[in-house]
Amino acid sequence: MTSFAHIDSAEGEAALDRELKSLIADVLGLDPAQAAAFDADSGLFGHLPELDSMAVAGLLTEMEDRLGIVIEDDDVDGEMLETYGALRAFALSKLEPR
Amino acid sequence: MISTWNTPPLDGRPAREELLLAFDRGRQARVLVCPAWFDEANKLRRFTVEVMRRLDRAGIDALLPDLPGCNESIAPLQDQTLAGWRSHMAVASESLRATHALAIRAGALVAPAGLPGWHYATQSGPKLLRGMLRARVIAAREAGISETSERLMEEGRSRGLVLGGWALGPTMIRALESAEPALAPGQSDIAQSALGGPGLWLRADPDEDAGQADRLAAMIAQSLAESMA
Numbered sequence: 001m002t003s004f005a006h007i008d009s010a011e012g013e014a015a016l017d018r019e020l021k022s023l024i025a026d027v028l029g030l031d032p033a034q035a036a037a038f039d040a041d042s043g044l045f046g047h048l049p050e051l052d053s054m055a056v057a058g059l060l061t062e063m064e065d066r067l068g069i070v071i072e073d074d075d076v077d078g079e080m081l082e083t084y085g086a087l088r089a090f091a092l093s094k095l096e097p098r
Numbered sequence: 099m100i101s102t103w104n105t106p107p108l109d110g111r112p113a114r115e116e117l118l119l120a121f122d123r124g125r126q127a128r129v130l131v132c133p134a135w136f137d138e139a140n141k142l143r144r145f146t147v148e149v150m151r152r153l154d155r156a157g158i159d160a161l162l163p164d165l166p167g168c169n170e171s172i173a174p175l176q177d178q179t180l181a182g183w184r185s186h187m188a189v190a191s192e193s194l195r196a197t198h199a200l201a202i203r204a205g206a207l208v209a210p211a212g213l214p215g216w217h218y219a220t221q222s223g224p225k226l227l228r229g230m231l232r233a234r235v236i237a238a239r240e241a242g243i244s245e246t247s248e249r250l251m252e253e254g255r256s257r258g259l260v261l262g263g264w265a266l267g268p269t270m271i272r273a274l275e276s277a278e279p280a281l282a283p284g285q286s287d288i289a290q291s292a293l294g295g296p297g298l299w300l301r302a303d304p305d306e307d308a309g310q311a312d313r314l315a316a317m318i319a320q321s322l323a324e325s326m327a
Binding site for chain 2: 025026027028029050051052053054055056057058060061062073076077
């Protein structure tokens, strides 16, 4: 597992971006190039037909494993899953040093 | 290729027939396959059988018994327990004269400890439950119902739960809360990273990957050749 313990750097954020995109590609079976082209406004939940509740659960569990974070029930809402940018911001907030 | 095996009477329930998918040509090496569970079983079914086909072509018998409560079984899933599945798998191993076991994901939780073999991409009981609970909570939220994993688990421990369409009894849920796969002597782990690609259980829709099936079967064939040389 890549360590994202020190996310407060440009390299750390770029590494998170790569990991998150490869994770979405793995879960949805997307071409890595298609996932790599995601920008902050790219739609996820409600926009990609593959992303049903079981797939969302798989995606979150995989994020926990690969990013070393814990995601609570209360963290999960429609907004955080709506766009790639929102999901990335959520992952960042979980990784930020407190 | 399609056959049956006989489960023993257990906990006051009668013996019965369950389905067996087998590439059985009476060869020296006979691999018992302990498949992935629930939703992952569906996602990995084709991969599992593709690996078995490759083992068959490599001169190795491969045997995939259905556990009670799974697939075409007429036994109710909610009556099944982890201990029951373990003892059924041990009986299958003996009656099918298996020499090795290939456990896939949560299948490692029921792999007979007496057989040498391989645990591919093991999944623990707590992680399995966590994923299934999360899917249920998310689906409920979409439907405007407020549920939490904690409250669901409380209910599950006493009365059982339906998670992702799978009816799990309270005994199964309580056992899964602390069930960790363990390697018995002669068993080794095969990590997903050794197969070169993302695990197919992750996929939102069932898929296949010939390269991954090639690599897993080749690793098993090589390991068998070394141990039987």
